[in-house]
Amino acid sequence: MSLNRRDFLKIAGITALGVGAASAFEVLSGKQLEAALKAAPLTAGKRWAMVVDIRKLREEDYHDVVTACHTSHNVPDFSGTKDEIKWIWAEPFENAFPDSPNEYVKPEVKDKPFLVFCNQCGDAPCVRVCPTKATFKGPDGITMMDMHRCIGCRYCMAACPYGARSFNFRDPRTYFADKEVPNREFPTRTRGVVEKCNFCTERLAKGLYPACVEACKSNALIFGDLDDPNSEVRRVLRANFSIRRKPQLGTDPSIFYIV
Amino acid sequence: MKLYDSGKIITGIVIFVILMTFPFWFNMGRAAPKPDPKLPKNVKNCVLPKDTIKTSHMQILNNWRDEVVRDSKRSFVAFDGKHFDKSLSNTCMKCHSSKKQFCDQCHNYLKVTPYCWDCHIEPKEPKESKETAEAKEPKETK
Numbered sequence: 001m002s003l004n005r006r007d008f009l010k011i012a013g014i015t016a017l018g019v020g021a022a023s024a025f026e027v028l029s030g031k032q033l034e035a036a037l038k039a040a041p042l043t044a045g046k047r048w049a050m051v052v053d054i055r056k057l058r059e060e061d062y063h064d065v066v067t068a069c070h071t072s073h074n075v076p077d078f079s080g081t082k083d084e085i086k087w088i089w090a091e092p093f094e095n096a097f098p099d100s101p102n103e104y105v106k107p108e109v110k111d112k113p114f115l116v117f118c119n120q121c122g123d124a125p126c127v128r129v130c131p132t133k134a135t136f137k138g139p140d141g142i143t144m145m146d147m148h149r150c151i152g153c154r155y156c157m158a159a160c161p162y163g164a165r166s167f168n169f170r171d172p173r174t175y176f177a178d179k180e181v182p183n184r185e186f187p188t189r190t191r192g193v194v195e196k197c198n199f200c201t202e203r204l205a206k207g208l209y210p211a212c213v214e215a216c217k218s219n220a221l222i223f224g225d226l227d228d229p230n231s232e233v234r235r236v237l238r239a240n241f242s243i244r245r246k247p248q249l250g251t252d253p254s255i256f257y258i259v
Numbered sequence: 260m261k262l263y264d265s266g267k268i269i270t271g272i273v274i275f276v277i278l279m280t281f282p283f284w285f286n287m288g289r290a291a292p293k294p295d296p297k298l299p300k301n302v303k304n305c306v307l308p309k310d311t312i313k314t315s316h317m318q319i320l321n322n323w324r325d326e327v328v329r330d331s332k333r334s335f336v337a338f339d340g341k342h343f344d345k346s347l348s349n350t351c352m353k354c355h356s357s358k359k360q361f362c363d364q365c366h367n368y369l370k371v372t373p374y375c376w377d378c379h380i381e382p383k384e385p386k387e388s389k390e391t392a393e394a395k396e397p398k399e400t401k
Contacts, residue, residue, distance in 0.1 A: 074380075138331055146328045147378060173377075185349050187378040205333050 047122070047141030048199055049226035049254040050213070051236050052115050055108075056220035062090050065115060068215030069197070071182035076175030083169040087197045088117040088212055096257075099246055109259045115221075117212075118143060118164040118197035119245060122252030126156035126165065135194075141226070141254060142199045152192040161249050165196045226254060294368040297360040306337040306350075317373070320347060347375060352382045359384055 069088045070077070078084045090113035093105065097114075124143045126135050134149035135156050157165045171191040181188065186202065189195050200210035208214070213221045224233035233256075242256040262268065305312050307319070323345035326332045335343045344350050355361040358381040366373065 136329070140331070144328070148324060148328070181380055184380045184382075187348070187380060190374075190377045201331070205331065 046139075046228075047226040047254065048120065048204070049141075049224065049233050049256065050120075050199075050210075051222040051233050051242065051256045051258060053220045053222065053236070053240075053258045054112060054114060055258060056218045057112070057115065057216075058218050058220075061216050061218055061220060062113065062115065064215045064217065065212045065221070066090075068211040069117075072186065072200075072203075072211040073198070074172070074176070074181050074183055074186055074188045075195075076170075076172040076188075078170065078175065085166040085168065085172070085195065086164075087166075087195070088115060090114065091116045096245060097243070099248065100243075114257065115212075116162065116164070116245070117255070118199070119162055119251065119253035119255045120197075120199055122254065123250060125159040125161065125249075125251060129155040129159040131155065138201065140201075140204070142201050143196075144198060144201060145195065147187075147189055147193050147195070150193040152194065154194060156194055160196075161246050161251065162253075165194050167194050168192060291368060294364040296362075296364040297357065299354045299356065302354045304337070304339060305354075306335060306341075306343050308338060320351075320375075323347075348379045348381070356382050357385055358382065 066088055069075070073087060075085050075087055092113055093110050094101070096116050120141060120143050122141070124135075124137065127137055127143060130136070131153060132149045132151055134146045134151070136144055136146065138144045152167065154167055157167060168189050168191050172188045173190075176188065200208070200212075203210060209223055210221075213223045222232050222236050224231035226233060228234065236258070237256060240258045242258050244253045244256055247253070312319070323335065327345050333345055335345045337343055352358070358376070
């Protein structure tokens with residue numbers, strides 16, 4: 001067969017053009033693009049959210065709420081050390097909202113500790129950076145953690161702008177060695193994984209409100225579906241002015257504060 | 260042919276052979292007892308037939324784990340149509356209420372150490388006297 005170099009290059013060029021055009025046509029025909037957009041998280045369906053009404057929160061609520069959460073999830077109490085594990089805790093206004101410095105904020109707000117926890121961000125930086133997809137978005141908008149996959153690299157802790165994540169420097173079982181594990185139906189964690197508020201996904205599955213909402217006697221915590229215009233959270237948000245933590249970072253938190 | 264240092268070499272070989280075969284003749288005639296997992300007394304059915312559970316409970320548990328954690332699909336329809344929560348500590352261990360009598364029997368025999376219990380909480384071991392008694396019917400979910 002006599003095929004000189006010039007002809008060979010021509011044929012190769014035309015073939016490459018054909019293959020490229022075919023795949024380009026497929027992408028631009030819209031089907032794949034449409035599918036990709038549909039798969040984007042939280043464009044459709046449910047999204048759990050919480051409103052914290054700081055006006056209603058009373059002093060004793062803090063203790064109730066934190067205890068309820070930490071006992072129902074077997075969170076060890078290493079408080080006061082660098083190994084502390086926190087799912088929900090109180091933070092002064094100036095730390096919870098460092099981007100709104102204002103020394104003339106009304107004292108009821110300024111001196112009141114804010115209940116802070118994982119913001120269940122719509123566009124969660126921890127999910128984006130997790131190299132093993134141990135942190136991922138659930139179908140209901142909850143930023144979930146798969147402890148079986150966590151390798152303890154702590155990228156998520158670096159990425160989270162709210163400090164909502166804690167690393168298990170110690171084996172949490174050492175804390176429960178001489179005392180009863182509070183909730184035998186929920187696992188503890190192991191040394192070397194990161195943990196955070198899971199919005200009580202295990203309770204939601206049973207149709208129960210999150211433990212903190214249930215424990216807050218002053219009804220300052222309101223829980224509901226942000227995607228449902230008739231939900232309690234949407235009703236409260238319509239009626240009151242609310243703020244979110246560090247909204248300028250574009251994380252789109254699902255936790256709202258009424259001050 | 261002459262074997263130099265034959266005394267040392269042959270002694271060495273004999274010692275080597277004795278050491279290498281030590282585990283075999285040391286344990287001769289002392290087979291480890293066969294595992295004897297105790298089934299719960301008053302529950303008839305598991306979520307799947309016994310043979311399937313025996314051979315593939317590890318895959319089932321792995322699948323359950325992934326489906327619950329990653330897809331939030333928590334309900335399992337058993338082979339007889341009942342619904343169960345996919346949960347090791349809240350479904351399996353409600354019937355098989357003794358880890359020692361059930362899990363450890365075979366796992367120790369086969370020297371496998373699954374890490375389930377590093378995080379998940381095992382049921383409290385029933386007292387010896389109560390061992391034959393209760394194991395409640397698992398709660399069926401809707």
